[in-house]
Amino acid sequence: MRPQSDKTRELARAITQIENRGAGYEAAMAQFYRTPRSGSYRVGITGPPGAGKSSLVDKIALNSRYFGDEIGIVAVDPSSPFTGGALLGDRVRMRDLAGKKNIFIRSMASRGSMGGLASATKDVLVAVEAFGKRIILLETVGVGQVELDVVDACDTVVVVLTPESGDSIQAMKSGIIEIADVFAINKSDREGADFFAMELSAMLDLKDDRLWRPPIVKTVASTGDGVDELVRQIEAHREYIVKSGLFASHRIEQIERRIRETILENIGNMIDREILPQAELRAAAEQVFSGDMDPYSFIGGQIKMITSSLDNYKLFIGNSKGNR
């Protein structure tokens, strides 16, 4: 058997390769998808900055229920849209996990994806699973598009709020409430936690049309209070979705979207390369600008070109099938 540090390094490098879309990345991903990953479970931890997500991840990973389990932690923070740099400080709150050989922590910047999760993130989760991690904790800042991305990437979503979040509850109604499978009201050592829990519960009453009603757990990440109950609720949700078949159907849908996204990405690149190179696009835009052409005639021509090559393709497929 290889020493632990070798395997860790291999996983770390695989993640870099995925992030950079480096040479051989697709072959590596293909391998990871083929590696048995059954029994792995992804928990998303999301919520506003400073709510205590990293501190909670630290305590969840140490919870007795996961004792000795192979745990992978991926913490995503936004890249600066101006410089592309990022300051990733989640490890500061995960110091209790230092030296634990069963725990792997990786900080990721969101990079190019506008406000969303790095599209690499989902690939990274697959890689982490392929390296034998069974509990995956994905920490993301819950603002804007990320929320939906987290649902797409995870099996259970924990939304972390604080008593202070009560003030902005109107604003949160928009998205973050809908995506929660479990609520953690962290910093419950502060005033207003009970009141906020009641408010939140009343809000859930209004839309209690689901089979799973998200439980609300009060936590104090700094001391670990309530974390046991939080983990219990995460596991309860896991049991619910596994037994009801939602786990499998959700993951299949994730893969569907992934395949579609990737094909679209490839087609986009193909169009840039083969059909509408930058220079040609520019020439067309200039003609539209000067009033010599309308964009729709041009687009129509392009689409016609693509569909006619599609028709040829279908003809070809038809023939080759007939010959079999």
Added chain:
Amino acid sequence: MDKKIRILLAKPGLDGHDRGIKVIANALRDAGIEVIYAGLRQTPESITEAAIQEDVDAIGLSILSGAHMTIFPAVKAKLHESGADDILLFGGGIIPDEDKVALESSGIGRIFTPGTTTQTIIDYIKSSIA
């Protein structure tokens, strides 16, 4: 393909001043670098572990406590033990000239002393990691 420079910044030892290292962390971020900040009171073991998991190109240590002559070699040794000699180790702090020379000639990267501009550090990182 978009290769980003990734740097781990950590502060080993017991002194609790992290203002300086945070200034540098922000400057590196503004220079387009992905900075993983590990925080205070890191040990050679925890620094090496984090550097490997994060697959960083370099580690920057800030040492104000006077323990630089033990900590830098200890981290260097840990990296070697873990087969991670390719990770550049550099640092800064209140470090006498003779120690700086001794460290730099022992295979550790540049040691920056107070008064160094953040631009100097950025240039050093970008030129060392191509």
